[in-house]
Amino acid sequence: MATAGVSLVSPGCDSRPPHGTAASGPSRTVSVGAFKLGRPDLVLLITGGTNGQLEMCNCAGPMAGGATKRSGLFKSYRAAFPNAFTLDSGDAAILDSIDADKNDFIFQAFQRMGYDALTIGDQELYLGYERLKKRLEPGTTEYLSSTVTTAEGLEKLPLTPLVVRKFDGVKLAVVSDLRKDWIMGFPDGRKKQFEFGPIEPLARKVGELKSQGYTVVAVCHGNNDALEKTAADLKPDLLVRGNTAKTEEQLLDVGGIPAVKVGSFEYVGVVALKLGGDGRIKQIEYRPEVVDDRWPADDRLMEIYQAYAHAAMRRALDAERKTGLDYKPSNYCGGCHTAQYANWLKTRHSGAYNTLVVKNRTGDPNCIMCHTSGFGTEKGFYTFEKTPAMANVNCQNCHRFNFDEHQKAGFDFKKYKANKNVCTSCHTPITDPKFEEQFETKLPKVRCPKWPR
Ligand SMILES: [Zn+2]
Numbered sequence: 001m002a003t004a005g006v007s008l009v010s011p012g013c014d015s016r017p018p019h020g021t022a023a024s025g026p027s028r029t030v031s032v033g034a035f036k037l038g039r040p041d042l043v044l045l046i047t048g049g050t051n052g053q054l055e056m057c058n059c060a061g062p063m064a065g066g067a068t069k070r071s072g073l074f075k076s077y078r079a080a081f082p083n084a085f086t087l088d089s090g091d092a093a094i095l096d097s098i099d100a101d102k103n104d105f106i107f108q109a110f111q112r113m114g115y116d117a118l119t120i121g122d123q124e125l126y127l128g129y130e131r132l133k134k135r136l137e138p139g140t141t142e143y144l145s146s147t148v149t150t151a152e153g154l155e156k157l158p159l160t161p162l163v164v165r166k167f168d169g170v171k172l173a174v175v176s177d178l179r180k181d182w183i184m185g186f187p188d189g190r191k192k193q194f195e196f197g198p199i200e201p202l203a204r205k206v207g208e209l210k211s212q213g214y215t216v217v218a219v220c221h222g223n224n225d226a227l228e229k230t231a232a233d234l235k236p237d238l239l240v241r242g243n244t245a246k247t248e249e250q251l252l253d254v255g256g257i258p259a260v261k262v263g264s265f266e267y268v269g270v271v272a273l274k275l276g277g278d279g280r281i282k283q284i285e286y287r288p289e290v291v292d293d294r295w296p297a298d299d300r301l302m303e304i305y306q307a308y309a310h311a312a313m314r315r316a317l318d319a320e321r322k323t324g325l326d327y328k329p330s331n332y333c334g335g336c337h338t339a340q341y342a343n344w345l346k347t348r349h350s351g352a353y354n355t356l357v358v359k360n361r362t363g364d365p366n367c368i369m370c371h372t373s374g375f376g377t378e379k380g381f382y383t384f385e386k387t388p389a390m391a392n393v394n395c396q397n398c399h400r401f402n403f404d405e406h407q408k409a410g411f412d413f414k415k416y417k418a419n420k421n422v423c424t425s426c427h428t429p430i431t432d433p434k435f436e437e438q439f440e441t442k443l444p445k446v447r448c449p450k451w452p453r
Contacts, residue, residue: 018359019306019431028296029076037283040272041170042215043084045077049245049263052094052102054109058309060429062293065265067305069291071113071298073268083167086114087174089242090121090221096131103127103135105308111139112300117163119176120145121221121242122183129193132157146175146202149195170275173214175202177230182222199233206234213279231255237281251286258284266291306430307366311376313425317400324377326402329389340448344395347446353391370426373397398422
């Protein structure tokens with residue numbers, strides 16, 4: 001997605017969600033159960049192995065998991081415990097061989113959920129240097145990578161070797177451990193883009209931090225054997241086992257160090273800690289929270305998912321084209337198809353961009369995606385200044401073929417009918433909940449008159 005030059009959310013924008021579940025306000029939270037250990041000094045909200053999952057489905061009904069509800073869970077915990085820290089143990093990205101462009105939306109979603117730290121795991125490294133450089137936008141989320149750095153000669157990626165936070169009398173430090181031999185099938189070319197450092201300096205750093213009163217959490221992005229190595233080499237106060245799609249319902253013990261294992265988008269592992277003045281753990285309580293319907297949906301995350309869903313459906317519609325359509329302005333097509341153009345001007349599709357102007361959301365790619373033509377593709381909308389004719393829902397959003405193709409004798413127009421599948425790439429159960437039942441009445445409102453006329 002070509003987001004360069006377009007800020008994620010324009011300053012002073014109307015941030016009320018235009019599309020979403022009416023029941024959920026942007027700042028709704030629910031109450032969170034108390035801990036047996038009493039008031040904790042520190043609460044860690046841990047996820048991992050979410051594997052590119054944003055939502056279960058593009059549907060309005062109740063669904064477990066998903067970024068909208070996870071965000072509602074985070075907000076609810078943060079409201080109850082201002083000393084909460086959110087940490088992902090890696091494999092947030094989807095492997096680029098499966099749905100490469102989805103990662104643009106995933107990293108954005110992690111920023112918007114307000115993660116404190118997102119650990120770089122092997123799936124993130126698999127994206128390779130170029131993709132990571134494009135996707136890791138510096139923001140409030142820190143990209144944690146203590147043992148892996150950018151290879152020499154390449155511009156540094158925004159990776160942080162150590163994430164520290166200070167809460168009321170509590171000092172937290174988080175480091176990560178990922179070693180070259182824990183990664184399998186890593187393409188040679190990509191291996192050269194990263195440097196895997198030795199563990200000793202990190203072990204010394206952890207020792208120092210502990211002696212300075214920090215509570216140290218180490219994320220191990222490896223298997224169970226790796227977890228034992230991290231425990232023995234770093235001796236942190238708490239271990240988090242990443243690189244997993246499975247959640248362990250109980251706290252683990254690895255050589256006397258408590259360890260948490262959380263995997264899949266359905267869970268958030270909640271760890272409550274009582275700490276001594278020296279930063280050592282006095283009491284620990286673990287609670288695997290299921291990301292289910294109890295949590296209020298955060299529509300700001302649904303906005304990201306809607307934009308992703310549109311991009312994915314558009315890709316499916318245009319599967320035979322590598323760079324997307326060769327989008328032409330509506331008045332270009334209208335030069336010959338005058339009656340159809342006149343009809344289009346009367347529909348709200350010709351005013352779709354103005355809606356974003358009114359809402360002050362022209363800087364938000366998650367809105368631009370459906371209210372313009374071909375955003376994120378080579379010939380599509382970029383900014384209003386650069387591509388004014390691509391603002392609005394133009395002809396080719398529905399007629400998904402190129403001008404020069406359709407000029408050729410014998411071009412198969414039937415293959416590219418503007419049918420319901422085309423509409424539902426924008427009219428989704430979230431953006432237009434009644435579209436399915438209203439299709440027969442909505443279609444005549446936008447269908448163009450017969451040609452030639
Ligand atoms: Zn992994």
